[in-house]
Amino acid sequence: IFSSEEISKHNSKDNGIWVSYKDGVYDITDFVDLHPGGEKIMLASGGPIDAFWNMYAVHKTDEVLEILEQYKIGSLSPEDQKPIDLNDPFSKDPFRLPVFRINSKKPFNAEPPIELLTDSYITPNELFYVRNHLPVPEIDPDSHRISVDLGDSSIQLSLEDLKTKFKPVTITTTIQCAGNRRQEMSDFKTKGLSWGPCAIGTARWTGARMLPGVLLHVTYNHDIIPLLDGDVIIAYKMNGVDIPRDHGYPVRAIVPGYVGARNVKWLRQITVGSDESTSHWQMNDYKAFSPSTTFETANYKKAPSIQEMPVISAISVPKPGSIIDPEDGMVEVKGYAWSGGGRDIMRVDVSADGGNTWQEASLTKDDPDADDSAHCWAWTLWTAEVPVAAGKVEIICKAIDSANNCQPEWIGPIWNLRGFLTNAWHRVNVTVE
Amino acid sequence: IFSSEEISKHNSKDNGIWVSYKDGVYDITDFVDLHPGGEKIMLASGGPIDAFWNMYAVHKTDEVLEILEQYKIGSLSPEDQKPIDLNDPFSKDPFRLPVFRINSKKPFNAEPPIELLTDSYITPNELFYVRNHLPVPEIDPDSHRISVDLGDSSIQLSLEDLKTKFKPVTITTTIQCAGNRRQEMSDFKTKGLSWGPCAIGTARWTGARMLPGVLLHVTYNHDIIPLLDGDVIIAYKMNGVDIPRDHGYPVRAIVPGYVGARNVKWLRQITVGSDESTSHWQMNDYKAFSPSTTFETANYKKAPSIQEMPVISAISVPKPGSIIDPEDGMVEVKGYAWSGGGRDIMRVDVSADGGNTWQEASLTKDDPDADDSAHCWAWTLWTAEVPVAAGKVEIICKAIDSANNCQPEWIGPIWNLRGFLTNAWHRVNVTVE
Structure with missing residues (x-):
């Protein structure tokens, strides 16, 4: 409907960002997967901005696309649609294992x-x-x-x-x-x-x-x-x-x-x-807020940056959803624990009865090959033998660091709008035969 | 019934501690309040040990008195009872304000x-x-x-x-x-x-x-x-x-x-x-254990000493049990927050609705007269204006330190046999008019 020229005119008027669609149907998947010669085009100052849009691909989120939606002015006529060399800036990223x-x-x-x-x-x-x-x-x-x-x-x-x-x-x-x-x-x-x-x-x-x-x-x-x-x-x-x-x-x-x-x-x-x-x-990123802070009330200037990390732990074995055949009523649970600021892990407690009883895990730590100072920068791996009852079981772990800090019991009181610093007790649900 | 000599004989046999009572009735209050010339006498190796007992008065607890109970061998005859100069080692302690x-x-x-x-x-x-x-x-x-x-x-x-x-x-x-x-x-x-x-x-x-x-x-x-x-x-x-x-x-x-x-x-x-x-x-003291550890299973050799302290906060105003007349539905809450290891307090959240909504407190910190390094060793005082409903209200506070550690929600998961490191959310119950 609109030609590139018309789009350019609109754009120069209020310096906005313009999105045009071939078919007038907003399709996020197609949009995010934009490739050289693709059908979706974004224009600014009269020219396509896809290369930049792909470079700063972190903006390809539902929220940003919703904001962009209000700037839609129409669909390009088929004549105006020409293949664009998008020059995918990610084309030279290294090879990664498919296991990720x-x-x-x-x-x-x-x-x-x-x-x-x-x-x-x-x-x-x-x-x-x-x-x-x-x-x-x-x-x-x-x-x-x-x-x-x-x-x-x-x-x-x-x-x-x-x-x-x-x-x-x-x-x-x-x-x-x-x-x-x-x-x-x-x-x-x-x-x-x-x-x-x-x-x-x-x-x-x-x-x-x-x-x-x-x-x-x-x-x-x-x-x-x-x-x-x-x-x-x-x-x-x-x-x-x-x-x-x-x-x-x-x-x-x-x-x-x-x-x-x-x-x-x-x-x-x-x-x-x-x-x-x-x-x-x-x-303006990597800052945490109170559970009651919203995107509207968040004051990034006032909030301190996230630097040192809090104590955390997680269960790596068994996997969520596992079906476990326990040995003498016991299951082996493994995982990691770590704290920021050079603080050591003092203890890891594991429970399979909702926290009524806790088993202390055996800890593996320290790397003899390192030139570190007395600080403890690396994680602690742990193993615990935990008694389990038959049926649906939630396995929980929590760690204590050398400053005696502990993990919070659940997400609610530490929830923050950017989803940082999730260090609540880790919970894995399994079925015990 | 027993003379001092008989007690001495018993004692030398198995090197125990002997307790004798005037009236045969075990009365902890009297015992703890033992004073020069008092009626209760403890003997070891044939002589009174009250001076030492008073010196190490930290042992005057229910638990130790219960242990001693089994060593009771009888009551001294009135003739054997002589005033003893206990030489109270606390007599030269300094004056303290009665407000404590x-x-x-x-x-x-x-x-x-x-x-x-x-x-x-x-x-x-x-x-x-x-x-x-x-x-x-x-x-x-x-x-x-x-x-x-x-x-x-x-x-x-x-x-x-x-x-x-x-x-x-x-x-x-x-x-x-x-x-x-x-x-x-x-x-x-x-x-x-x-x-x-x-x-x-x-x-x-x-x-x-x-x-x-x-x-x-x-x-x-x-x-x-x-x-x-x-x-x-x-x-x-x-x-x-x-x-x-x-x-x-x-x-x-x-x-x-x-x-x-x-x-x-x-x-x-x-x-x-x-x-x-x-x-x-x-x-052998100042060590914490898991909530499932008992005096019988506590391994003091293995457990690390308490050194750095975890993040804590507490409400000082209003006092528990206060009756509050709120202004425009708001109550002013005050308190302290602190973390060990030189970690600063980043935020204090206060709630009067069970943690559904949190108010961020205003923080007061730093002492301009100090020669401290960049570490933050001293506490943060805080004030928050919190909306309250009429009736019985529980006011809660929780703090976050600069390593992003938080306080646990309640005592259960951090409970330990010696009662150390109580840093759960602080809760004060009041009545709002």
Whole structure:
């Protein structure tokens, strides 16, 4: 009905975003799966914006599409429809194992299956959960520089500098997405990438310490120390090999005990200062609110950023829905537990009778190959023998960290509109024969 | 019936403890209130042990008295009863304000009234909760020395040394007893000193830093750093005056963010090393267990010591049982919130409808007069305006700390046999007119 020219005219008037449809029927699946030469076109300032729309594919959500709906002005006539080279920015993303549970294809967000997660203390690189906001950048390791802004001056570090001018240290840390286990909050009342309990993994990261390495060059400033702990490193190896592209090749910041988002991948710039970064991800995302806060009342300026993570645990064995044949009335339960800020796991309690009685789990922790400080950055794996009755059984786990913090019993009191920090008791429902 | 000689004979045979009664009737109140010349006598190795019994008065509990009961061998004949000089070791304890709620008189354990607790950010010395295991020692400040054992050598520090050889720093910290709010666990199923929610207070402590002061003298040992944070001080002033005797005169260790018990009063010795102290209070007390652990199954060797404290909050206004005349349907609720390990309080939620809706409290924190590092050692006071319906109302508060840890909803899942770490949501029941 409308020609491209007409759309352009509309658009230049109020600077909006315009969506046109071939058939006038709004079809989200088709829209999200837009491909080169596809039928759906978005125009802004008179030209197609599909390339940008695909780049920032994180916006392909029901909410954003609903907002866009009001800007629809009509359908292009068949004559106006020409194939567009969309130049899919995700076409050069790395290969991933098909075993992943994919929560979003572009950008790629996926977690390993729960039955594999705790099979080894160190998570294999190929099974480490992937959380990308954008396409994976292609970086030339030889020309790549990390700029360290020290206020008055700056340092440019090459990958070679990092590997040769600083003593390599290996830190074993668990990295967890702020949205790990969000699915449980979504079941309650949130939207967002519905992560299961596997947006977490543990790896040995090798790199240069930021404190004795880079920061000895700057004036000692007591206030910065807590932010740049001695175990914060610029890593170039993950479990002994070059960091895979999905996980930050060629260099990544490892900030142990902090939310995954702060373990910046594809590191390019470090700024030393006392002010909080004004980046979108620091200021306007990764913040939690009270259960009564809505998108309308959320005050992102006032709310503090998510940095250190709370104590969490989850059951990896048995899987939800399993049918169990117990041995002498006992079932073996396995899982992981972790706390942020370098806090150790002191105890994991497991119950199969609604929390009336608790069995203390046996704990496996520490990586003897790591150069860590006395902090406990990596997770604890655990196993418990739990008595079970026949029938439908809910298995529950909860952990206590070395600051004696515990997990909340259910989602309700910690629910937040962005679905972050789901650390309620983990519950797995099974049938016991 | 038995003479002292006969008792002595029994005693020497199996090295037991013997209790004799004047009237053969077991009366705990009389027993606990034993005073010089009193009627109850305990003998061991042929002599009265009342002086020691009174010294270690922490044993005057139902449980210990029940154990002693089995050793009762009879009553002394009136002729054998002679007044005994008990030399009450508590007779030289300092004067305390009568306003305290006393949980134990000897040793003195008391907390200020809740309605005064949060009236000021800094707790007045005279209202700071007192937790003593023994009589308050009488220490001559001029001859007192602090011995610092460095392994190969040791340093003796006088009070004068501490005040003149080290730069004085002032740290504002909240100190909290591991048993704060134990009464709520006791109502569930624990015995012990039934602390209300006021075994907590905040003071400015002035003293010498242990890290840049004492420890620069020793070989740098990375493992020790987390234990001797830069804000750990040997304090000699509390809120600008000499530390009161009840709080550690003349010197006390201030270990911010750790359980009150580690803020050692009447400090005499510091040992630098990598092994945990083998003291009774470190090894066999101040440990928490799972709700299913009993005195019989508790393994004190395996359980870790309580060090850093979890996030907590409590309501100080209104008082439980208050009758409230709301203004425009709103009531003002006040209280405190705190977390150990230097973690800040990010948010306090208050509800008067069973947690269906939460009001975010306004927070007051930080002491501009302190020399603290970036850590947040002192509590947050808070105020919230909460809508209330007429009738019986339960007001609830819960806090989130900067590691995103939250408080558990009720006592059950955190209950432990010693009644430590009561940090469930605080609930105050009132009547709204």
